[in-house]
Amino acid sequence: MAVVTAVETRPRRNVELVLLVVSLGIAIGAYVLVGIAAEGQVQANWMWVGGGLAVLVLGVHAVLRVVAPYADPVILPITTAINGLGLVVIHRLDLAEETSLATRQLLWTAIGVGAAVAVLWLVRDHRILARYTWTAALLGFALLLLPLLPFIGRNIRGARIWIGLGPLSFQPGEIAKILLALFFAGYLVTARDSLALVGRRFLGLQLPRARDLGPILVAWVLSLGVLVFERDLGTSLLFFGLFVAVLYVATERTSWIVIGMGLFVAGAVLAWRIFSHVQRRVDIWLHPFEPGTFENAFQVVQGLYGMASGGLLGTGLGEGRPDIIPFAESDFIFTAIGEELGLTGIFALLLLYLILVERGLRTAIGARDGFGKLLAAGLSFTIALQCFVVAGGVTRVIPLTGLVMPFLAYGGSSLLSNWIVVAILLRISDAARRPAPAEVTG
Amino acid sequence: MNAPLRRLAVVVALLFASLLISSTYVQYVSAPSLNARTDNRRTQFKEFGRDRGPILVDGRPIAQSVEVDDPYTYQRKYTSAQMYSAVTGFYSIVYKPTGMEGATNDLLNGTADQLFYRRLSDLFTGREPQGASVELTIDPKVQKAAWDALGNQKGAVVALDPKTGAILAMVSKPGYDPNALAGHDVAKVTKAWNGLLDDPDRPLDNRAIAGRLYPPGSVFKVVTAAAALSSGNYTPDTLVDGPASLDLPQTSASLPNDFAGACGPNNKVSLLDALRISCNTAFGSIGLDIGDDAIRAQAEKFGFGKALDVPLTVTPSIFPPDPNPPQTAQSAIGQFDVRVSPLQIAMVSAGVANGGVVMRPQLVKDVLSANGVDVIQRPQPERFSDAVSGQVAADLTRMMVAVVDNGTGKRAQIPGVRVAGKTGTAQQGEGRPPNAWFTAFAPADDPKVAIAVVVEDGGALGDAASGGRVAAPIAKQVIEAVLNR
Numbered sequence: 001m002a003v004v005t006a007v008e009t010r011p012r013r014n015v016e017l018v019l020l021v022v023s024l025g026i027a028i029g030a031y032v033l034v035g036i037a038a039e040g041q042v043q044a045n046w047m048w049v050g051g052g053l054a055v056l057v058l059g060v061h062a063v064l065r066v067v068a069p070y071a072d073p074v075i076l077p078i079t080t081a082i083n084g085l086g087l088v089v090i091h092r093l094d095l096a097e098e099t100s101l102a103t104r105q106l107l108w109t110a111i112g113v114g115a116a117v118a119v120l121w122l123v124r125d126h127r128i129l130a131r132y133t134w135t136a137a138l139l140g141f142a143l144l145l146l147p148l149l150p151f152i153g154r155n156i157r158g159a160r161i162w163i164g165l166g167p168l169s170f171q172p173g174e175i176a177k178i179l180l181a182l183f184f185a186g187y188l189v190t191a192r193d194s195l196a197l198v199g200r201r202f203l204g205l206q207l208p209r210a211r212d213l214g215p216i217l218v219a220w221v222l223s224l225g226v227l228v229f230e231r232d233l234g235t236s237l238l239f240f241g242l243f244v245a246v247l248y249v250a251t252e253r254t255s256w257i258v259i260g261m262g263l264f265v266a267g268a269v270l271a272w273r274i275f276s277h278v279q280r281r282v283d284i285w286l287h288p289f290e291p292g293t294f295e296n297a298f299q300v301v302q303g304l305y306g307m308a309s310g311g312l313l314g315t316g317l318g319e320g321r322p323d324i325i326p327f328a329e330s331d332f333i334f335t336a337i338g339e340e341l342g343l344t345g346i347f348a349l350l351l352l353y354l355i356l357v358e359r360g361l362r363t364a365i366g367a368r369d370g371f372g373k374l375l376a377a378g379l380s381f382t383i384a385l386q387c388f389v390v391a392g393g394v395t396r397v398i399p400l401t402g403l404v405m406p407f408l409a410y411g412g413s414s415l416l417s418n419w420i421v422v423a424i425l426l427r428i429s430d431a432a433r434r435p436a437p438a439e440v441t442g
Numbered sequence: 443m444n445a446p447l448r449r450l451a452v453v454v455a456l457l458f459a460s461l462l463i464s465s466t467y468v469q470y471v472s473a474p475s476l477n478a479r480t481d482n483r484r485t486q487f488k489e490f491g492r493d494r495g496p497i498l499v500d501g502r503p504i505a506q507s508v509e510v511d512d513p514y515t516y517q518r519k520y521t522s523a524q525m526y527s528a529v530t531g532f533y534s535i536v537y538k539p540t541g542m543e544g545a546t547n548d549l550l551n552g553t554a555d556q557l558f559y560r561r562l563s564d565l566f567t568g569r570e571p572q573g574a575s576v577e578l579t580i581d582p583k584v585q586k587a588a589w590d591a592l593g594n595q596k597g598a599v600v601a602l603d604p605k606t607g608a609i610l611a612m613v614s615k616p617g618y619d620p621n622a623l624a625g626h627d628v629a630k631v632t633k634a635w636n637g638l639l640d641d642p643d644r645p646l647d648n649r650a651i652a653g654r655l656y657p658p659g660s661v662f663k664v665v666t667a668a669a670a671l672s673s674g675n676y677t678p679d680t681l682v683d684g685p686a687s688l689d690l691p692q693t694s695a696s697l698p699n700d701f702a703g704a705c706g707p708n709n710k711v712s713l714l715d716a717l718r719i720s721c722n723t724a725f726g727s728i729g730l731d732i733g734d735d736a737i738r739a740q741a742e743k744f745g746f747g748k749a750l751d752v753p754l755t756v757t758p759s760i761f762p763p764d765p766n767p768p769q770t771a772q773s774a775i776g777q778f779d780v781r782v783s784p785l786q787i788a789m790v791s792a793g794v795a796n797g798g799v800v801m802r803p804q805l806v807k808d809v810l811s812a813n814g815v816d817v818i819q820r821p822q823p824e825r826f827s828d829a830v831s832g833q834v835a836a837d838l839t840r841m842m843v844a845v846v847d848n849g850t851g852k853r854a855q856i857p858g859v860r861v862a863g864k865t866g867t868a869q870q871g872e873g874r875p876p877n878a879w880f881t882a883f884a885p886a887d888d889p890k891v892a893i894a895v896v897v898e899d900g901g902a903l904g905d906a907a908s909g910g911r912v913a914a915p916i917a918k919q920v921i922e923a924v925l926n927r
Contacts, residue, residue: 248450305479307468307473309473324483346465358454385457
């Protein structure tokens with residue numbers, strides 16, 4: 001481990017409060033504007049929604065003052081801004097489609113925030129999570145594979161990454177990603193030495209021993225299983241990418257990245273050659289406008305049209321037609337923002353995510369223990385990967401997948417799990433930024 | 443572990459950079475081509491989501507956009523739809539707009555250059571451009587009278603104010619319901635459209651100006667008479683040859699009258715009487731005498747062969763370019779290859795009525811901005827052509843009054859009003875009933891209206907039809923509607 005330069009030691013909670021007020025101002029202001037633009041009047045419930053969001057995040061802020069005073073001051077305001085913007089866009093689509101998803105999203109925000117507060121309150125030291133490494137592994141893989149079970153597994157929009165019980169549906173992969181990040185961190189912090197140090201050098205790469213390839217091969221097979229049986233490239237990419245990233249950070253060896261990416265590309269190409277549903281996804285990705293794929297590519301094409309109509313500055317909130325795009329409130333909320341807030345809004349949004357992820361990675365760098373580093377890095381990287389997979393999917397960098405933008409998109413599983421991610425990052429950052437305890441002597 | 447963490451941070455930055463690039467590509471680089479794609483409903487919604495201005499008649503909308511709760515935001519609605527269908531046309535999400543919807547599209551949708559400075563302010567306030575309203579010259583009472591008078595016969599009626607060129611009525615039958623084509627259900631609209639296209643009665647044609655042109659028959663004799671009088675060699679009292687049948691040069695064919703016998707004693711008839719009783723042989727002789735060039739020149743002075751937008755585009759009427767003498771004689775009585783629109787015939791009467799000056803026909807009274815206050819356009823009466831001299835116009839008026847007073851057009855008589863008119867019964871060849879024509883203006887001494895009526899295939903009377911029996915009564919009702927305003 002490299003030596004860490006001295007980290008600032010002030011708690012910075014007041015900075016967080018100021019930033020929070022700015023974030024809330026943006027979100028609530030936008031919420032009011034949507035009503036004026038779309039319906040010609042301020043929506044009556046703006047105080048409830050705005051006030052609700054404010055109470056929730058100021059509650060987290062208050063809890064941080066007590067249980068994690070040195071936590072990173074930027075993470076919560078950015079999360080608030082993105083979560084608030086999501087509420088605004090969902091509310092905007094509600095107005096167009098006469099649904100009431102925004103209030104449900106606010107409810108899920110409350111549940112997510114509650115979970116975050118619980119994590120902050122109960123887990124006073126993130127290192128105790130390392131105790132649950134293998135429990136997390138078991139639960140994580142179980143959740144990941146749960147949608148494959150008959151009866152409760154649900155096929156939604158071509159991807160089998162949902163479970164359902166009656167009217168309730170849930171994406172277990174969202175929770176699984178936390179558990180698996182925990183497992184990878186706990187496992188690799190102990191296994192890193194053997195994975196890192198033994199092996200032959202070849203072409204400048206330190207190759208691992210054959211028997212050390214075991215874990216990555218298991219992860220690879222699992223991710224391919226997700227790709228083929230759950231039919232979702234995004235989920236598959238998320239888990240494999242998470243594993244390779246944490247492995248790389250743990251071992252500091254580039255060879256793992258090369259091997260991992262090679263394996264994934266080879267597996268993906270193989271799946272494309274063999275499975276027709278993968279081929280269809282790829283066709284939609286590469287040729288959305290061609291007659292043969294046009295019907296299937298409707299959503300992608302409408303998303304592109306939406307973003308194109310937004311142009312540089314956007315149509316303005318409430319002035320576009322994002323409701324034309326199927327599932328604009330979840331899978332395609334990114335294009336709704338592109339349409340109404342323009343490329344400018346998209347850049348602002350992507351930079352918010354980038355800052356959030358980089359603050360998480362900064363936390364990892366500052367963390368004093370290997371487990372904390374790996375956990376923070378893994379969780380931060382899942383946010384980055386998820387953004388990439390979703391935004392890359394709608395802008396045709398990669399094939400479209402069934403994941404959603406963290407905090408932004410409509411959906412309870414995603415909100416709940418990402419607020420827990422944020423809570424863990426805040427917890428680790430508190431430990432990382434806290435002044436080193438004085439030596440206790442005697 | 444910090445070195446790989448820093449590298450991971452760079453990887454994350456690169457991932458986001460790729461998203462910035464891909465978003466820029468979609469929203470900036472390829473946006474114009476994406477927006478221009480024909481299957482892009484958003485571009486359609488933008489066009490159709492505008493608050494399109496109404497088309498007004500006497501201050502009341504006959505076409506207007508009402509807000510609806512569907513993706514197009516506005517639904518075009520037509521009132522008295524069939525009656526005005528020839529004028530309004532339709533505004534469809536599937537097909538190009540027709541009629542005034544098409545001709546004044548950029549005013550109605552607010553994108554016309556004349557609205558530029560208003561759009562400029564819209565740009566800053568972020569408002570969608572609001573369309574201007576287009577008020578027509580149509581008089582609803584006259585339009586209704588013409589529509590009702592035609593009954594369920596096929597044909598057209600055009601009425602003009604001869605002094606201004608304002609079009610008071612424009613009716614084409616059968617009409618159609620533009621509401622059926624303005625719907626937002628593509629399948630239904632397509633079905634309605636195909637039904638109208640397949641209809642043998644061609645309801646989509648605006649017969650008044652742009653249907654298939656008609657042979658005018660004897661109403662064209664007004665033009666021939668105008669050419670004769672303008673030549674200086676004729677007065678209304680000049681005696682011309684009017685035998686029972688005119689031998690045509692170069693052929694064995696002859697040109698008979700519509701009635702048995704000669705047009706006057708000793709096969710001679712005055713020009714006035716020749717028009718009054720619609721003597722074919724007399725006008726055939728005149729045609730042979732003055733020649734096709736003189737008739738064509740006169741016809742063109744009335745507007746034949748000239749492009750005209752009112753602003754609906756009028757199909758130019760035709761006088762055959764190079765007829766031989768027998769064909770010239772036929773053409774002089776409006777047969778052979780002479781083809782006209784009803785509006786052109788109304789313009790002939792209007793020119794005679796207005797002392798020889800044809801005013802440019804105009805359907806737009808004024809164009810008002812969306813707030814209903816600012817006048818964007820108010821077309822002023824405009825001279826179209828000097829067709830005949832004042833003297834010739836006065837002579838023609840006297841002759842046409844005789845037609846109604848004591849000739850083939852008696853059924854157009856209105857007590858207390860001097861009506862000037864001319865009948866026409868245009869043969870369409872063996873087996874088809876003739877088209878019945880009537881053109882007129884009134885009152886003869888201070889004309890308020892000039893009119894042309896055509897009823898296809900003899901109308902209700904079929905083979906027994908004549909212009910005087912079928913078309914003149916229709917003209918009479920329309921003239922009364924104008925005079926009783």
